[in-house]
Amino acid sequence: MTGEHPALALRGLAKQFDGKVAVAGVDLAVPAGSFYGLLGPNGAGKTTTLSMAVGLLRPDHGNAWVLGHDVWGDPVEAKRLLGVMPDGVRLFDRLSGAELLAYHGLLRGMDPAVVDQRAAELLDVLALTDAGRTLVVDYSAGMKKKIGLACALLHGPRLLVLDEPFEAVDPVSAALIRDILHRYVVGGGTVVFSSHVMEVVERLCSHVAILAEGTIKRVGTLAEVRGDRSLEDVFVEVVGGRTATGEELAWLSR
Amino acid sequence: MAVPVTVAEPAARVRAVSPRHFVRLKLRVMGNNFRGQGWRVALFVVGILVGLWFAAGGFLMFAAPGFADEPRYAVMAAAFGGGVLVLGWLLLPLVFFGVDETLDPARFALLPLSRRTLVTGLFAAALVSVPVFAVLVAVTGLVVSAALLGGAVAGVVAALGVVAGVLLCVAASRAVTSAFATMLRSRRVRDLAAVLLAVVAALLGPLQLVVLAAVRTADWDRLVGVARIVGWTPFGAPWTIGLDVAEGRAWAVPVKLLITAVTIGALLLWWSRSLESAMVGAASAAPAKARQAPTGGAVAQLFPRAVGWARRDRFGALVARECRYWWRDARRRANLITIAVVGIFVPVMVNLGGAGFAVGEEGFEATGDPSPVLLSISMLFVGVLASVTLANQFGFDGSAYAANVVAGVPGRLELRARMTAFSVYVVPMLGVVSLIISGVLGRPEWFGVAAGALLASYGVGLAINGFISVLGAYSLPETSNPFAMNTGSGIAKSMLTLLSMVGSAAAAVPMVVAAGLLGDVWLWLALPVGAAYGVGAALLGAYLAGDVLDRRMPELLSTVTPRR
DSSP, X not given: OOSSSOSEEEEEEEEEETTEEEEXXXXXXXXXXXXXXXXXXXXXXXXXXXXXXXXXXXXXXXXXXXXXXXXXXXXXXXXXXXXXXXXXXXXXXXXXXXXXXXHHHHHTTOOHHHHHHXXXXXXXXXXXXXXXXXXXXXXXXXXXXXHHHHHHHTTOOSEXXXXXXXXXXXXXXXXXXXXXXXXXXXXXXXXXXXXXXXXXXXXXXXXXXXEETTEEEEEEEHHHHHTTSOHHHHHHHHHOOOOSOOSSOGGGOO | OOOOXXXXXXXXXXXXXXXXXXXXXXXXXXXXXXXXXXXXXXXXXXXXXXXHHHHHHHHHHHHHHHHHTOHHHHHHIIIIIHHHHHHHHHHHIIIIIOOOOSSOGGGGTXXXXXXXXXXXXXXXXXXXXXXXXXXXXXXXXXXXXXXXXXHHXXXXXXXXXXXXXXXXXXXXXXXXXXXXXXXXXXXXXXXXXXXXXXXXXXXXXXXHHHHHHHHHHSOHHXXXXXXXXXXXXXXXXXXXXXXXXXXXXXXXXXXXXXXXXXXXXXXXXXXXXHHHHHHHTOOOOOOOOOOOOOOSOHHHHHSOXXXXXXXXXXXXXXXXXXXXXXXXXXXXXXXXXXXXXXXXXXXXXXXXXXXXXXXXXXXXXXXXXXXXXXXXXXXXXXXXXXXXXXXXXXXXXXXXXXXXXXXXXXXXXXXXXXXXXXXXXXXXXXXXXXXXXXXXXXOGGGHHHHHHHHHHHHHHHHHHHHHHHHHSOOOOOOXXXXXXXXXXXXXXXXXXXXXXXXXXXXXHHHHHHHHHHHTHHHHHHHHHHHHXXXXXXXXXXXXXXXXXXXXXXXXXXXXXXXXX
C-alpha cells in the first residue's frame, strides 16, 4: 500500500511570521522505509517545516502529503497514519505517564484493551514503569522525551515525525530511543526527525536533507550528501558561517 | 606571546552600575515589547487611561477634606486611604494582577553585581510603571488637603510624606512577591498557595460589603481615634505627616518619617535576601512521595471515579482528561473555588436585600423583599459567572493542545466533552447553591426556580463561551512565578469576560421574564424548562462553535501557545 507514494511529500511549503520569512518553499520527498534526518542550524525553520508537514501550523503556500493523503485536504486519514512528537510543546503534563498514554490511545480511537497492553509494554521498555503515578510535569527532560515518543508510537503509525528527539537526553535514554527507532524502521516504518547533532544523524540516517535560511540546501542519501567528507564539513560549508577565529580575541590567551 | 601576564586591568576601570541603567533597561524592554504590536500599544494606552481614571478618583477623595475644611475627615482619609493603598500594594499583586516581571532578577544572576546595586536598581526600575504613576497622582490629593488646612509648610511636608509613602508601597509589593515566589518554587506548594489565594480573593467581595455596612453604622469619633493610631503605624505614617503639621504637631514629622524609612529599609533588606535565593534558583522540589503503586491498566487509571460512566472512547478520554485537569491544574482549581464561594455569597447578599444588610446591635438583619424574579436574576449572575470560566478554556491547555490537533479531534466532540467535564464539577455545585439559597430564604418551594434559572443561564453561557474560547483565545504565561501575567492580557481578559457575560445574561433573560409573568405555575415548570433550555443551548453552541473550531484548529493552537 505504501509502494507508490512517498511516506511524506512536501511541495512548496512556505511560511512567514510578521513579514519575516521562516520557511521559503520547501520541497521534500521522504521514501517509505527510510530513516530521514532533517539537519539545520538553529533558526533554520526545521520546527516550522515539520509543524506544517503534520498539520499543526497552516502554511502560507504549498502542501504536504502523508503516504499520498493530503494533510490539509484529508486530515483524518493523514493523521491516522502519522505519529508526531513536537519539540518545545508541552504534553498534557498533569497526567501520569500511564494516564497520558491512555488518553492518546483513546483519542486515536483505539480499543481500550489494546491501549492497556501497549501502554504497559511501552512504559516497561522505556523504563518509565518505576515513575508510577508521578505526573509528567515532574519528569526529567529525558523522561519527557521518552513518554512523548511513547505517545507518538502508541497507535502504530506508518510515519513518525520527531522534532529534536535527542535534545537534552542523557546517553542511556538516547541509546534506548535510537534502538526503538531503528527497530521501527526495520519493521517497515518511516522516521523523519530534525536535529543539529551530526553524530546522531550520521549514525542513524539513510537519507539527509540540510535546511538553512528556510530552504533545502542539500538533499539525498547520506552517502550522496556526505561524499567522501564528514557530514559536519558538508554542513558547515552549506550553512556558511565562521568556524575558526583569527587575530581577534588575543586577550583570551595570556 | 611575550606579553607579561601580570598586567591586570586596574579595578577602577570597571565602571559603576547605577540605578539609571536599570531604569533605562526597563524602558527599553517595554519599548521593544510594543514593537510591531499595535494592539499592545492600544492596551497600554487603555491601561494608562484606566490608571488616570482611578488616580483622579483617588485625588478627589484625598483632596475633598481639604476643600471642605474638615480636619477630622482629612485624618481618616489619609490614614485609612493610605493604609488601604499600602495593603493593596501588598496583597493585590499576589491575588489579581501579578507582578511586572519585565526585569526578572534571575536574569542578573551571572552579572558581577553587588546585592545593594541590584536591589536599588530593580527598585528604581519598579518605580517606572503606570500604577506607581497613578498612585502618585492620587496621593497628591493629600498634599492639596494638607496645604489647604495647614498652609504651605504643611503642604511641603505632606509632599515629602507622599513620596516616602509611594516608595513604601513599591518596596512592600516587591518584597512580598519576591519572598512568595521563592517559597513557591516547588510546584506542589505553589498549587496549594494559588488555591488559598483564590479563596482569599473570592472572599474579598463579601468582606467588602460587611465592612461597608459596618462603616455606615459606626461611631465617627471612635473611627478618628483608630485613624490616629493607624497614623503611627507604617501603613499610615507617611500619609499623615502633612496633617500633623497642620494640627500643630510638628514633632511627629521626624518620628513618622523615621518609621517609614526604617520600614522601607527593612523591606528592601528582606527583598534582597529573597532575591538572592530567587537568583540562585535552587529548585528545592519536594522529594517525590512514595506514592501508592498504580492499580489497573492505563485506561482505568485515566478515568476518575466521577466519570466512570463514560464510554472508553474518544469522548470519554477527553472528558476524563479534562476532569483530571480541573482538579490538578491549580489555575483551573482556583477558578472552581471562586465559583463556589461567589456562587453562594452573591445570591445570599442580593436576596437577603443587599441594601438592608446591616450590622447592628442585634447582629445581621435581613430586610428587603425576596421574590422569584429577584432570585432568578441573582441565579442568572451565578450561572453566567460559572460558565465564563470556560471563556479561555484552550488557553489553560497552552501548547499541549497540539496533541488534540495531531489526533484530529472533531471540533464538536471536543467542545461537547469539555462542557461535560466542567459540568461534572459545576452542576452539582449549582444544585447545592439552589438548595442553600432556597433554604436560607425559607422558601424551599423556590428550589425549582433557582435551579432552573441556574441551569438555563449556565447552559447558554456554555454555548456563548464555546464561541469565545475558539475565537478569542489567548495564551497564559508558562512561568515559575504563579503570579506573573503577560502585560496587557489582564485587560484583554476582562473585555472578553464582559462581552461573554453580557451576551449570556441577555440570552437567559426569558427565565426572569417567565418568573415574573407565570406566577405559581413557574414554580413547577422552572426546573424542567430551565434544564431543557440550558442543555439545548449548550448542545447547539457546541454544534455551531465546533464547526468553527474544525476550521481554526492550527490557528487556535498558535494563539494559545505562549510566545518565546
